[in-house]
């Protein structure tokens with residue numbers, strides 16, 4: 001019986017639990033966070049024609065530092081400044097040869113203005129926290145600095161409005177991993193072409209991330225929106241969010257070395273009469289695909305700004321469609 005009638009946020013009847021970790025759930029084999037040297041050489045050569053300053057906001061966090069490292073590996077100039085939610089942190093973070101100085105909220109407007117004076121073609125990449133999405137975006141828009149918003153959550157409608165009103169350039173996406181972006185693009189295409197094809201189907205969604213993740217998966221929300229266009233019924237209250245390392249290890253099957261950094265997603269659809277079911281999964285260990293994708297996003301946005309492209313607000317599907325993801 002595949003129908004899931006679990007109460008909200010319990011795991012007792014989840015497909016992950018019912019099957020156990022080895023039956024039908026293929027956790028990815030562990031991969032090294034660093035891409036192989038040949039890949040890096042190719043990537044550096046490819047970005048050689050495009051070099052510009054990049055400021056990564058959120059370098060005290062895991063994605064921020066990963067993106068900063070990927071940017072320097074790709075030959076971009078890392079601006080030695082990043083912001084924190086904490087005042088008077090008096091901290092620097094070393095990324096390659098660069099000492100990135102961390103500033104608190106009260107300094108951010110002055111510091112960012114000085115950065116823009118010194119590096120007029122700077123692109124900002126934001127990996128901070130859901131509750132800073134809107135205030136950070138407002139600041140980037142106020143100062144007219146193009147930005148990639150990798151941070152999820154916040155008020156997404158307001159985020160788009162801020163960019164639209166300011167006519168700033170921005171690339172906004174809850175998902176930077178090339179293959180997951182391709183899956184999302186496929187979902188959007190199916191939803192566009194066959195609205196209602198899954199009319200009446202029940203949708204169940206489980207997502208597992210490292211315990212420190214504050215919000216619900218932004219990627220899951222985007223995929224759910226597609227299933228809803230297809231006619232599936234989903235109650236956001238019933239989303240199963242797994243943040244407990246024990247459950248991740250023993251039930252979900254996350255490799256132990258990736259408990260601190262993983263994103264596993266499972267979507268299960270059942271027909272109204274229970275006779276048909278579908279299941280989709282995307283399971284990522286580590287953060288390298290997001291870091292590389294974020295640099296692709298920054299390069300893409302930089303080129304759009306330089307060519308004064310009229311579109312101004314982009315997402316990762318635009319980057320993928322233009323063949324700009326490595």
Ligand SMILES: NC(=O)C1=CN([C@@H]2O[C@H](COP(=O)(O)OP(=O)(O)OC[C@H]3O[C@@H](n4cnc5c(N)ncnc54)[C@H](OP(=O)(O)O)[C@@H]3O)[C@@H](O)[C@H]2O)C=CC1
Nearest residue numbers: 060061062063083084085128129132150152174175176290
């Ligand atoms: N688009 C994508 O593909 C991906 C998106 N994400 C998203 O990126 C975000 C960050 O994830 P992750 O790096 O794992 O989280 P972390 O908690 O590791 O890092 C976030 C950092 O943001 C800093 N921060 C919080 N508020 C502010 C602020 N107002 N200004 C500046 N810095 C701030 C915190 O540092 P401090 O305490 O010093 O303020 C913290 O170190 C999340 O929203 C996550 O969902 C993650 C992976 C992929």
Ligand SMILES: O=C(O)C1=N[C@H](C(=O)O)C[C@H](O)C1
Nearest residue numbers: 152174213216217218219263
């Ligand atoms: O916080 C994370 O880790 C991730 N966040 C993004 C999201 O919320 O969709 C992307 C991915 O799931 C990793």
